[in-house]
Amino acid sequence: MEDQKKRILLVEDDPNFGTVLKDYLMMNDYEVTHAKNGMEGFEKFKKDDFDLCILDVMMPYKDGFTLAKEIREKNTDVPIIFLTAKTMKEDVLRGYKVGADDYLNKPFDSEVLLMKIKAIIQRKATETISDSKQFEFKIGSFDLNSKLRFLRFKGGEPVKLSPKENELLRLLALHENDLMPRELALTKIWRDDNYFTSRSMDVYIAKLRKYLKLDEKVEILNIHGEGFRLVVNT
Amino acid sequence: MEDQKKRILLVEDDPNFGTVLKDYLMMNDYEVTHAKNGMEGFEKFKKDDFDLCILDVMMPYKDGFTLAKEIREKNTDVPIIFLTAKTMKEDVLRGYKVGADDYLNKPFDSEVLLMKIKAIIQRKATETISDSKQFEFKIGSFDLNSKLRFLRFKGGEPVKLSPKENELLRLLALHENDLMPRELALTKIWRDDNYFTSRSMDVYIAKLRKYLKLDEKVEILNIHGEGFRLVVNT
DNA sequence: TCTCCTTTTAACCTTACATTAACAAAAATG
DNA sequence: CATTTTTGTTAATGTAAGGTTAAAAGGAGA
Numbered sequence: 001m002e003d004q005k006k007r008i009l010l011v012e013d014d015p016n017f018g019t020v021l022k023d024y025l026m027m028n029d030y031e032v033t034h035a036k037n038g039m040e041g042f043e044k045f046k047k048d049d050f051d052l053c054i055l056d057v058m059m060p061y062k063d064g065f066t067l068a069k070e071i072r073e074k075n076t077d078v079p080i081i082f083l084t085a086k087t088m089k090e091d092v093l094r095g096y097k098v099g100a101d102d103y104l105n106k107p108f109d110s111e112v113l114l115m116k117i118k119a120i121i122q123r124k125a126t127e128t129i130s131d132s133k134q135f136e137f138k139i140g141s142f143d144l145n146s147k148l149r150f151l152r153f154k155g156g157e158p159v160k161l162s163p164k165e166n167e168l169l170r171l172l173a174l175h176e177n178d179l180m181p182r183e184l185a186l187t188k189i190w191r192d193d194n195y196f197t198s199r200s201m202d203v204y205i206a207k208l209r210k211y212l213k214l215d216e217k218v219e220i221l222n223i224h225g226e227g228f229r230l231v232v233n234t
Numbered sequence: 235m236e237d238q239k240k241r242i243l244l245v246e247d248d249p250n251f252g253t254v255l256k257d258y259l260m261m262n263d264y265e266v267t268h269a270k271n272g273m274e275g276f277e278k279f280k281k282d283d284f285d286l287c288i289l290d291v292m293m294p295y296k297d298g299f300t301l302a303k304e305i306r307e308k309n310t311d312v313p314i315i316f317l318t319a320k321t322m323k324e325d326v327l328r329g330y331k332v333g334a335d336d337y338l339n340k341p342f343d344s345e346v347l348l349m350k351i352k353a354i355i356q357r358k359a360t361e362t363i364s365d366s367k368q369f370e371f372k373i374g375s376f377d378l379n380s381k382l383r384f385l386r387f388k389g390g391e392p393v394k395l396s397p398k399e400n401e402l403l404r405l406l407a408l409h410e411n412d413l414m415p416r417e418l419a420l421t422k423i424w425r426d427d428n429y430f431t432s433r434s435m436d437v438y439i440a441k442l443r444k445y446l447k448l449d450e451k452v453e454i455l456n457i458h459g460e461g462f463r464l465v466v467n468t
Numbered sequence: 469t470c471t472c473c474t475t476t477t478a479a480c481c482t483t484a485c486a487t488t489a490a491c492a493a494a495a496a497t498g
Numbered sequence: 499c500a501t502t503t504t505t506g507t508t509a510a511t512g513t514a515a516g517g518t519t520a521a522a523a524g525g526a527g528a
Contacts, residue, residue: 004459089343096349102336115330122421123357148413149457162485163459199505200487206507222505224495396474432515434476440518456516458484
């Protein structure tokens with residue numbers, strides 16, 4: 001399915017190797033963001049959600065370990081793979097210390113890298129998300145459970161939401177009574193901001209409005225040229 | 235949890251290397267059982283509970299992969315590390331397919347091995363919290379005993395479940411009323427996530443639904459693109 | 469070998485989703 | 499006020515995922 005491609009942040013300063021690796025990963029159905037150095041890597045990391053980070057150790061200005069430490073401060077869960085130039089024991093040990101999930105010595109076999117990526121991402125997937133609270137929203141008389149993807153009105157029969165309906169409503173709920181910029185939804189949910197995705201989003205707004213009609217206190221307002229606002233009147 | 239020493243099963247046919255490695259691990263506070271070949275390895279595995287298996291790939295009579303497969307049939311969770319003589323890509327890939335957690339190329343640095351052991355055992359420990367050793371479930375009017383692989387309706391005649399039926403239902407039961415991601419079942423039970431294993435899983439869902447029809451309060455719901463949900467209506 | 473049991477693969481069908489088109493209605497622009 | 503841009507809404511289309519049954523393939527034991 002298109003929108004569940006795993007996202008990889010690749011930080012590698014060697015432009016040749018970097019682009020080749022990026023292309024190779026993309027050919028294997030990963031969505032890859034390539035940063036050319038540690039700084040850029042951290043900037044890109046903050047901007048997006050990634051399923052995996054692949055960091056070159058040897059980089060000017062900011063090496064892979066330092067970057068990994070910064071990443072760990074932001075996110076304790078995201079898997080990290082280090083690329084080390086040679087079998088430097090200290091590097092490997094240091095890597096594990098920063099919370100690496102694996103490391104690979106250059107030159108490495110690309111298929112092996114793929115295997116590792118697969119194994120690591122799958123491993124993370126098996127770690128169950130226990131804090132359900134994060135997925136539950138109250139919207140007027142509605143309960144939205146965005147993990148199980150349903151919307152329930154006053155404890156009645158829950159209505160199933162499609163992935164896009166669900167994500168959009170969740171994003172609106174996160175900004176309840178506040179502006180939810182079009183651009184935000186388009187980049188976060190559709191991952192692309194163009195005429196068609198924009199129209200697609202409008203279609204979904206219409207669908208959500210239909211669901212939410214049951215509670216006349218709840219409505220989605222448009223702010224022309226800006227975005228939408230989910231309001232709950234009291 | 236346990237302040238107990240972690241137990242390692244080491245299967246290595248080279249007597250010199252084997253004993254040295256065993257001693258080294260014991261010096262680092264692991265309890266090590268050393269088997270000299272695949273047969274012996276499997277015998278010892280059946281007799282005891284281990285926290286980790288370290289298997290040499292190249293062994294007479296029964297190689298490490300075959301042994302791993304047998305071990306996996308008994309225990310889907312125990313971490314496995316392979317020792318491969320050289321960087322054989324096929325070996326590495328085959329290892330991952332059997333559910334290896336990692337591999338090391340001989341000769342390897344002993345400290346690196348220690349690091350890996352630590353990381354893997356640590357990882358499993360956190361995983362096991364949510365995925366506790368539980369084998370008996372009440373599902374509506376059903377009793378599932380996943381150790382003996384049977385499902386009983388209201389104390390009647392138990393129905394025997396096949397291994398896959400059993401594991402799948404168990405996984406669903408562990409997540410009762412919650413999402414059981416497709417990916418989770420595929421990686422945990424099928425150890426591979428592709429079109430065919432996915433379809434195979436759907437077939438098993440159909441089988442389970444047939445069994446569960448006896449109790450109209452119990453159903454397996456699908457969450458499109460995400461997974462399944464075993465719900466028990468009250 | 470021939471069973472029996474389990475699992476995978478195939479086939480066919482249904483449902484779920486996302487996108488695009490089409491046209492209507494507001495809102496902005498100038 | 500005429501025109502362009504943005505949004506509202508419904509419907510049509512194409513594709514992917516899931517439901518179900520049956521046949522084929524594998525595998526262990528007799």
